[in-house]
Amino acid sequence: MTRQQSFTKIENELLPRFRKQVGEAESTGEVQKFFRHCIRELFAQASDGRVSPADEDIDLLTEGQETFRIGERVRAAAGFAEIWEGSDLAQIVSRFAEAARNRFRHLAKNPEKTEAKIRM
Numbered sequence: 001m002t003r004q005q006s007f008t009k010i011e012n013e014l015l016p017r018f019r020k021q022v023g024e025a026e027s028t029g030e031v032q033k034f035f036r037h038c039i040r041e042l043f044a045q046a047s048d049g050r051v052s053p054a055d056e057d058i059d060l061l062t063e064g065q066e067t068f069r070i071g072e073r074v075r076a077a078a079g080f081a082e083i084w085e086g087s088d089l090a091q092i093v094s095r096f097a098e099a100a101r102n103r104f105r106h107l108a109k110n111p112e113k114t115e116a117k118i119r120m
Contacts, residue, residue: 004086004087004088005083005086005087005088006087006088007042007045007046007087007088007089007092008088008092010042010045010046010092011042011092011095011096014038014041014042014096017038018034018038018096018099019099021034021038022034022035022099022100022103023103025103025107026107027107028062028104028107028108031060031100031103031104031107032059032060032100032104033055034100035058035060035068035096035097035100036055036058036060038096039053039058039068039093039096040052040053040055040058042089042092042093042096043074043080043089046083046087046089047077047079047080047083050077050078050079050080051074051077051079051080051083053070053071053073053074054073056071057070057071057073057074058070058071058074059071060097060100060101060104061097061101062101062104062105062108067094067097067098067101068093068094068097070093
């Protein structure tokens, strides 16, 4: 029987700040930025600093079934596959991505409200 590692403690630490940032985001670009920052921090903590993705290694996907993409450079990093496959990390990233995707879509549907807020 293989042992599954859990990173929900890290998720619970990051979640309140992530929700606040995404909820206050005024553009789709900010949502993408906050998502990337959160996932970078999640990976760094989960891997004890061994995995440190750049912004271009993480994408929030706003169309289709998949909600995120992790770049090949990160997937090839030493120890990443072991952490990714032997833990709940994929599910945690999916939850963050789903929340960010919902906010992204909301902002994309109402760009005039967003523009009005920015001009105030």
